[in-house]
Amino acid sequence: MSTGLTAPVAATATVTAPPHSRPRKTRASWRPGTTRTGTIAANVAAVVVVLIAVFPVYWMLNTSFQRGVDIQDSSPSFLPFGHGTLSNYRKVIDRGFFLTALQNSLIVTLLTVTCALVLALFAAVALSRLRFRGRTGFIVTVLLIQMIPPEAMVISLFKVLDGWHLVNTIFGLTLVYLVFVLPFTIWTLRGFVAGVPIELEEAAMVDGCSRFKAFRKITFPLMAPGLIATGTFAFIQAWNDFIFALVLMNRPENQTGPVWLQAFNEGAKGTDWGGVMAGSTLLSVPVIVFFLIVQSRMSEGLMAGAVKG
Amino acid sequence: MTTHPLSPPRVPPAPVAAGRRRRRLTTVLLPYGLLAPATVVLGLILVYPLIKLIMFSVQKFGLRQQFGAPADFAGLDNYKRVLTDVQFWTVLGRTVAFCLETVALTLAIGMLVALLTQRVGPKMRLALITSLLLAWAMPPLSSTIVWQWMFDTQYGLVNWVLSTLGQSGADGHSWLSNPLSFYFVATLVVVWMGVPFVAFTLYAGLTQVPQDLIEAAQLDGASARQRFRHVVIPILMPILLILTALSVLWNFRVFTQIYVLQKAGGVNRDTNVLGIYAYRISIGESRFDVGAALAVVMVIIMLLFSLVYLRQMTKTEEL
Numbered sequence: 001m002s003t004g005l006t007a008p009v010a011a012t013a014t015v016t017a018p019p020h021s022r023p024r025k026t027r028a029s030w031r032p033g034t035t036r037t038g039t040i041a042a043n044v045a046a047v048v049v050v051l052i053a054v055f056p057v058y059w060m061l062n063t064s065f066q067r068g069v070d071i072q073d074s075s076p077s078f079l080p081f082g083h084g085t086l087s088n089y090r091k092v093i094d095r096g097f098f099l100t101a102l103q104n105s106l107i108v109t110l111l112t113v114t115c116a117l118v119l120a121l122f123a124a125v126a127l128s129r130l131r132f133r134g135r136t137g138f139i140v141t142v143l144l145i146q147m148i149p150p151e152a153m154v155i156s157l158f159k160v161l162d163g164w165h166l167v168n169t170i171f172g173l174t175l176v177y178l179v180f181v182l183p184f185t186i187w188t189l190r191g192f193v194a195g196v197p198i199e200l201e202e203a204a205m206v207d208g209c210s211r212f213k214a215f216r217k218i219t220f221p222l223m224a225p226g227l228i229a230t231g232t233f234a235f236i237q238a239w240n241d242f243i244f245a246l247v248l249m250n251r252p253e254n255q256t257g258p259v260w261l262q263a264f265n266e267g268a269k270g271t272d273w274g275g276v277m278a279g280s281t282l283l284s285v286p287v288i289v290f291f292l293i294v295q296s297r298m299s300e301g302l303m304a305g306a307v308k309g
Numbered sequence: 310m311t312t313h314p315l316s317p318p319r320v321p322p323a324p325v326a327a328g329r330r331r332r333r334l335t336t337v338l339l340p341y342g343l344l345a346p347a348t349v350v351l352g353l354i355l356v357y358p359l360i361k362l363i364m365f366s367v368q369k370f371g372l373r374q375q376f377g378a379p380a381d382f383a384g385l386d387n388y389k390r391v392l393t394d395v396q397f398w399t400v401l402g403r404t405v406a407f408c409l410e411t412v413a414l415t416l417a418i419g420m421l422v423a424l425l426t427q428r429v430g431p432k433m434r435l436a437l438i439t440s441l442l443l444a445w446a447m448p449p450l451s452s453t454i455v456w457q458w459m460f461d462t463q464y465g466l467v468n469w470v471l472s473t474l475g476q477s478g479a480d481g482h483s484w485l486s487n488p489l490s491f492y493f494v495a496t497l498v499v500v501w502m503g504v505p506f507v508a509f510t511l512y513a514g515l516t517q518v519p520q521d522l523i524e525a526a527q528l529d530g531a532s533a534r535q536r537f538r539h540v541v542i543p544i545l546m547p548i549l550l551i552l553t554a555l556s557v558l559w560n561f562r563v564f565t566q567i568y569v570l571q572k573a574g575g576v577n578r579d580t581n582v583l584g585i586y587a588y589r590i591s592i593g594e595s596r597f598d599v600g601a602a603l604a605v606v607m608v609i610i611m612l613l614f615s616l617v618y619l620r621q622m623t624k625t626e627e628l
Contacts, residue, residue, distance in 0.1 A: 042428045046437055049422055053440040056501070057447060059466065060455045072464050075473075119347045126343035138344060145355060147615035149562040151584040152604035155591040156362035157354070179354040182347055240448040242565040247592070258450040265454055266572050273458050280451040291446035292439075 060284070064088050064277040071273050088278035092264075097252050098279070101260035104249070105239060106286075107170055108256060112177040112238040113231050116185050119178070120230065124189035125215070129198065146183035154247050161248060168254045176244050181234040188233075192226030193219060232294050239287050257283045359608075365601035380598075387602035397586075397603070404561060404582040407492065411499045411563075412556040416549070418500065419507025426512045438509075445505035453569045456498045460484040485574025492580070498566050503559070507552055514548045515541070554618035558611065564588070583607055 063071060065084045070077050077083075092098055127135060157176060158167065166172030196219045204214040245256040255263070261279045268276055366387055368380035391397050426437050444452075459466045462483045471479035484490045518541055526536045542549075564584040571577050571585070581589065587607060591600025 039428075042425060043430075043433055046425050046429045046433045049425065050436050050440040052501070053444040053505070056452060056455045056459065057443050059459060060451070063458065076464075076466055076469055119350065122343040123347045126340040130340040130343075132337070132340040135340070138348075142351075144612075144615075145351065147558070147612055147618070148355070148359065148608055149558070149584070149611050151562045151564050152587065152607045152611075153355070153358055153362065154588065155597060155600055155604060156358040156365060159365070159597070160354075160358045160361055175350065175354045178350055182351060186347060236446075240450070242450050242568075243588075258448060261450060261454070262569060262572075265457075265569070270461055270463065270573070273461070273464065276454060277458065280454050284447050284451045287448060288443060288446045291442060295442060 057284075060277050060280055063273055064281045066274055068272070068274055088274040089282070091275050092279045092282065095264070095275075097255060098260060098282075100253055101255045101257050102282070104170065104254065105257040108173050108177065109235055109238040111170070111174045112181065113234045115174065115178050116181045116234040117227060117231055120182060120185035120189050121227075123186045124193045127186070127190045128194040142183045142186055146187070150180050151243060154243060157244070158247050167248055168251050173245065173248055173256075174238075176248065177234075177238045177241065181237050185230045185234060188230050189223070189226055192223045195226075196222045228294055232291070235290060236287060362601050362604055362608075365597055366605045368598055370596070370598040383598065387598045388606070390599055391602045391606060400581050400583055400586045403580075407495070407563070407582060408557060408560040411496055411503065411560045412553065414496065414500045415503040415507055415556055415560075416553060419504050419552075420511055422504060422508040423511035423515055426508065427515050441505040441508060444501060445509075447502075449502060449565045450569065452502060453498055453566045456494065456501075457485075457570060457573050460494050483574075485570055486576055488576060488579040491570060491574055491576065495566060495570055495580075498570070499560060499563060502566075503556060507556065510548060510552060511545065514545045518544050551618070554614075557614065558618070561611065561614075562607070 062078070065086070065088070066077065067083050067085050067087070070083055126132075127139060161167050161172045161176070164172075166175070200218050200222075201211075201214040204218050205211060209217060240258065241256075242258045242262065245259045246262075249255055249259060261276070261283055264279055265276050367383055367385065369383040369386065370380055422437070422441070426434055429437065447455075460468075462468070462481055462485075465484075467484070468479050468482055471482075484494050522540055522544075523536055526540050531539065562584050563582060567580065567582055567585050571580055574580070577589070583603075584607070587600050587603040590596050590603060
């Protein structure tokens, strides 16, 4: 679980301006080149950036719709529509354990997201709403734990889970993912809970709500962006992980999507790029769709989290 | 936590003599109850394996232990073995170099893209953000495989473009079997994946720079470059520092990208980074003891580095 979405930055940066303040229309700024040439240059540069960002994704899609003969042709075809074919997708889906692998990925991911949100919400409420002994100690521990590189823990985790007969189980893998997303989720949600003034809850309690009901009716809905942001984080981490699934799920029927795809990629040895790209596309689509759906709400969440609580 | 519906809500709760003690007790225990699930999971699946890891690293695992014999205590032998191995220092040096190079590139490009995002009009901005989001959302495994395909020896797009442009010898050039060009491709992959997050975060930071500060600086006669250098950069500093730290942490332990490219290129020995090296020693060679020592060394390096990160975090936000 290395790259991907992590945004402690947003959660920790000290930002005081209102979250949605846009830069003002006046171009009186430190920015160079408010001239027409500058604008043109900026737009050209932006187009280049867009192309570089999008091209690999396009190339994956493009190859996935091509026949083997076209892929291995001496000059590549840039448009898939000439001889567009779905045979690569059919081949991948019919291939042994592909659907099982996707299903495994989906179950592990959803379990991780649900458990992470529940556990982190509990912890976040305790850390930001209640005063108790050991509070600072817990926070420091969580921060320290976050610094342990998961990659260094693979081997001993394998040994420990093996001893508990949890290797090759969805439950075992979920526990591992949970552990590596919890510190960040707790840390971020803590900021969101703290961001809702306790006076709001107290006002509801004056109006006759129980403390629990006040939290559920007032604070919880206001935290929605935070839950979406942290849920997305957990989703991406679990769905994208390669190394833990590689070591902990070593039977073909227990593979997750990424492990299946890499096994297919290694086996194909560069002879079936259409199939590999189709598999790659099927693995990417769920997370891209998910990302685009929550995108606007998430950036809202990340920005709101940036406001110091 | 139940409060009588009509009682005043503020803590301390209404003094109902009988229920008072019990309520106190639940109030005292509540935070611990809320923290318990997370603590149990973290303890069992993280702290316990971490202790196990340290224990493995001071034991000797051989063939006998594979068949269940208790491991012998080996003191610091494994560490001695790791630290006196030339291979380890080569790998460490390579890991640090790769990490610094990719972080520098990611931050520089990310900053430029953030500035660009602020500079262009709303439509172009939307296009930029959406396409970066797309690159960001791709699973690292998928995007690494796509790059592997684009740099494919036989049918890859890059070789085709180069030979079309008249680069003789590009046809059938094997990028991944030479360590240097291997790292060129690896850098491309890692930076391509890393830029969107950095760009988004810096763009968010840029939109929060107070406009009046910039106007004031302008009135005082500061040039655009001076305004950027002396107004914007200091305001962005906390974000820049944390982004640097995070990128270092991520790129230091890069695994998936190198693993996939190694499988495609076939040169393992000269392209290993620390994470892969530890994995190969433990799983490939079944030397769990030495692998564990390596992993502990890796954890220590990261924790030392993280102290900086933590100090920055505690500086910007009170606990």
